[in-house]
Amino acid sequence: MTPATSLLSPADVDAIWLTLKLAGTTTVLLLLLGTPLAWWLAHSRARWRGVINALVALPLILPPTVLGFYLLVAMGPDGPIGRFTAAAGLHALPFTFAGLVLGSLIYSLPFVVQPIRDAFIAIGPRPREVAATLGARPLDAFFSVILPLARPGFLTATVLGFAHTVGEFGVVLMIGGNIPQETRVVAIQIYDHVEALEYTQAHWLAGGMLLFSFVVLLALHLLNDRRAQA
Amino acid sequence: MTPDTTLGFDLALDLPQLAIRAAATVPGVGVTALFGASGSGKTTLLRMLAGLEPAGRGQIRLGGTCWQDDASGLRLPTHQRPLAFVFQEASLFAHLNVRDNLAYGLARARAAQVIRFDDAVGWLGIAHLLARRPAHLSGGERQRVAIARALLAQPRLLLMDEPLSAVDADGRDAILDTLEQLPARLGIPVVYVSHSIEEVARLADHLLLMSGGRIIADGPTNTILTRCDLPLAHGAHAGAVVHTTIRQHDPAHHLTTLAFTGGELTVGAVDRAVGSAVRVRIAARDIAIALNPPADSSVLNHLRAQVMEISDDPNPAHCLVRLEVGNVQLLARITHLSRERLGLAAGTAVWALVKGVAVR
Amino acid sequence: MLRRCRSLIAVALLATMPAAFAGELTVAVAANFARPVEVMAPVFTAATGHQLRISTGSTGKFYAQIQRGAPFDVFLSADEARPALLETEGRIVPGSRFVYSVGRLALWHATPGRTLTPDTLRADIAGRVAIANPKIAPYGAAAAAAIAHLGLTDALGPRLVHGENIAQTFQFVATGNAAFGFVAWSQVSENGAVVRGSAWLVPPDMHPPIRQSAVLLRHGADNPAAVAFMTFLKSDAARQIIRQHGYDVE
Numbered sequence: 001m002t003p004a005t006s007l008l009s010p011a012d013v014d015a016i017w018l019t020l021k022l023a024g025t026t027t028v029l030l031l032l033l034g035t036p037l038a039w040w041l042a043h044s045r046a047r048w049r050g051v052i053n054a055l056v057a058l059p060l061i062l063p064p065t066v067l068g069f070y071l072l073v074a075m076g077p078d079g080p081i082g083r084f085t086a087a088a089g090l091h092a093l094p095f096t097f098a099g100l101v102l103g104s105l106i107y108s109l110p111f112v113v114q115p116i117r118d119a120f121i122a123i124g125p126r127p128r129e130v131a132a133t134l135g136a137r138p139l140d141a142f143f144s145v146i147l148p149l150a151r152p153g154f155l156t157a158t159v160l161g162f163a164h165t166v167g168e169f170g171v172v173l174m175i176g177g178n179i180p181q182e183t184r185v186v187a188i189q190i191y192d193h194v195e196a197l198e199y200t201q202a203h204w205l206a207g208g209m210l211l212f213s214f215v216v217l218l219a220l221h222l223l224n225d226r227r228a229q230a
Numbered sequence: 231m232t233p234d235t236t237l238g239f240d241l242a243l244d245l246p247q248l249a250i251r252a253a254a255t256v257p258g259v260g261v262t263a264l265f266g267a268s269g270s271g272k273t274t275l276l277r278m279l280a281g282l283e284p285a286g287r288g289q290i291r292l293g294g295t296c297w298q299d300d301a302s303g304l305r306l307p308t309h310q311r312p313l314a315f316v317f318q319e320a321s322l323f324a325h326l327n328v329r330d331n332l333a334y335g336l337a338r339a340r341a342a343q344v345i346r347f348d349d350a351v352g353w354l355g356i357a358h359l360l361a362r363r364p365a366h367l368s369g370g371e372r373q374r375v376a377i378a379r380a381l382l383a384q385p386r387l388l389l390m391d392e393p394l395s396a397v398d399a400d401g402r403d404a405i406l407d408t409l410e411q412l413p414a415r416l417g418i419p420v421v422y423v424s425h426s427i428e429e430v431a432r433l434a435d436h437l438l439l440m441s442g443g444r445i446i447a448d449g450p451t452n453t454i455l456t457r458c459d460l461p462l463a464h465g466a467h468a469g470a471v472v473h474t475t476i477r478q479h480d481p482a483h484h485l486t487t488l489a490f491t492g493g494e495l496t497v498g499a500v501d502r503a504v505g506s507a508v509r510v511r512i513a514a515r516d517i518a519i520a521l522n523p524p525a526d527s528s529v530l531n532h533l534r535a536q537v538m539e540i541s542d543d544p545n546p547a548h549c550l551v552r553l554e555v556g557n558v559q560l561l562a563r564i565t566h567l568s569r570e571r572l573g574l575a576a577g578t579a580v581w582a583l584v585k586g587v588a589v590r
Numbered sequence: 591m592l593r594r595c596r597s598l599i600a601v602a603l604l605a606t607m608p609a610a611f612a613g614e615l616t617v618a619v620a621a622n623f624a625r626p627v628e629v630m631a632p633v634f635t636a637a638t639g640h641q642l643r644i645s646t647g648s649t650g651k652f653y654a655q656i657q658r659g660a661p662f663d664v665f666l667s668a669d670e671a672r673p674a675l676l677e678t679e680g681r682i683v684p685g686s687r688f689v690y691s692v693g694r695l696a697l698w699h700a701t702p703g704r705t706l707t708p709d710t711l712r713a714d715i716a717g718r719v720a721i722a723n724p725k726i727a728p729y730g731a732a733a734a735a736a737i738a739h740l741g742l743t744d745a746l747g748p749r750l751v752h753g754e755n756i757a758q759t760f761q762f763v764a765t766g767n768a769a770f771g772f773v774a775w776s777q778v779s780e781n782g783a784v785v786r787g788s789a790w791l792v793p794p795d796m797h798p799p800i801r802q803s804a805v806l807l808r809h810g811a812d813n814p815a816a817v818a819f820m821t822f823l824k825s826d827a828a829r830q831i832i833r834q835h836g837y838d839v840e
Contacts, residue, residue, distance in 0.1 A: 132308035133315035135338030177751030195650035195726035
């Protein structure tokens, strides 16, 4: 028996792999969807920008289980999302990986959108204007100037979005259904271990998660420090 | 025949604290200063020319090309206008080194390349900075790079918004030297926003005077500077700008003689070849007036002049006398007492005693 | 003036008298049994003068908290196992452990008016079937046993989703995300009749009994209120409340 298998059961390994897949998918999607949203929040003068800002921040204060419960209702056969998926001929979202991704997108939204939005605001209009006077069209200016200048913000967003999704529990608890390799992520696995009095396994997984989170945050600080010095 | 590069505009923009209504024609070559007090709308007008004020309305035409005509719904976005803009404060891209900053505009130039990379780098003296990041440049170095980057965008119109305001005095002088050489090299209109009369006097051939969002005077620099009905003639730094050429050097006395239509000026040695054009500034407080040529005075420069106009000065003891020397207008600030004693009036023939000439 | 002050003090003292003599206890209740305890509380107070403070949560978390010295006097578990463990660990008053209720399992569907039988699960093959996690919840283990007894383990396997507890399992079905669920009879019935959706009461011989044990914890050993509550739990009044809420008693 190798040490790895004695410490982590195959179900634990499945849960870890699933968690990383969920966090990775969520983070990539959030960067793609959150960047235009962050841009709009940073630059729009629309009156309802405040409303959107508040909605984006809502998952920060909403208890995850509440968010999860509303998602469960919304994704259910009588909910708006459920009706849409049914009308579109898609599989119902609860108890599926896709459902978890949708839940995580909402749950981790502020952690990705806010740092990017703040980076855009900090950059201000000047670099865009300079780029325009030098002949760069807006999209060109965005990729050649704004994106590199906003790099620390994107770094923070990526790390926080990923780490926060890894630590997600309440939402998954509500909409996951605890299906191995589909919705049973590490946080749920730890919960089950604790509830089943399997404290040793719980310790290994929880300790691993703690270490992972610490390393991620440490790396973030080191990277930002190095940038600040450069 | 050289192509028409005249800039014409007629623009309007309503800001909460200022309404801009500005129309003018800017000569196709040389520096046109946009001068006025802070808050007069200079920078906003410059930004409107660049298309950086979305709410700005009106017409802009450069040579034969229309950039903006809101009446017919035409409006080129900034990136399609073949211009370059030098901003007031450092505006280099922090993530790129100097070379890549310069290359940014060059790669996106909207007109055929006439200014080569090495030329711009040489003119601005920044060859030793190419590998550096903007964070490691001084204020003066940053603006040199910004100017070179603007030139490399191959502009048909160069807009500069107080480019030296964030540069220390030494750096400013050095950059002004460079800028003085630019118009001859470029052959395009340069609009230069400033509130420093010294910069305007050194650089500008043409002057647009702005106040309260409007252009209140428009003409050759010296004409505007010496017009007694305009505020410039009444400031502490009032004076005239004279275009001269170097006639001869007197190494023994460390002096140089300059010639212009109104006569000669002897000044401290100027380190340029005979025949070079030199622009000098003569402050109103540096001219004294005499009815006869002084026989025994330490003042070197005596010019035969005619009184054109006398007007009051903010200081009640003083009056402002506009003199014509050759075809050049000069200003002299003298006391009312002197004016009475000398019996000065428009048309009086006098001698202007020039106590100081600023060559830079 | 002085007299008035004195009489006020006397009234105040009188008002605090019952509290001074009556006790108070904190009871940790497994979430599924929270409602019956809430109903019992005023009855208990009326009978004994003692106040009941109710803390609800999951049996697993209570177990971990009690192990680390949580200040509960009485623990009403959702299972038999953890009270037994606490007894082995010496954290309860010896001999205080007893089964206070036996849970009943129901097959449940959110729409009222349907007649549910075991055959419903065979015939209606669309949709998910929710059960509590058999690994951690007694109702889940009972549900898994009932499914095995019906010979449906393989057929239902891919359709099963697990709630972390019986409340969440109920939620999955109530929101329509699962077509059927094995829930607690106590969640869907009152006084022996179905009051929500449609249900089939699973016969008790199809699964091991869902026995829930109560224990007097060491923390409550010297608390007269706690001792009184343990006695009250065995009274006819308490047993009647328990039955009304869909539990059996032994």
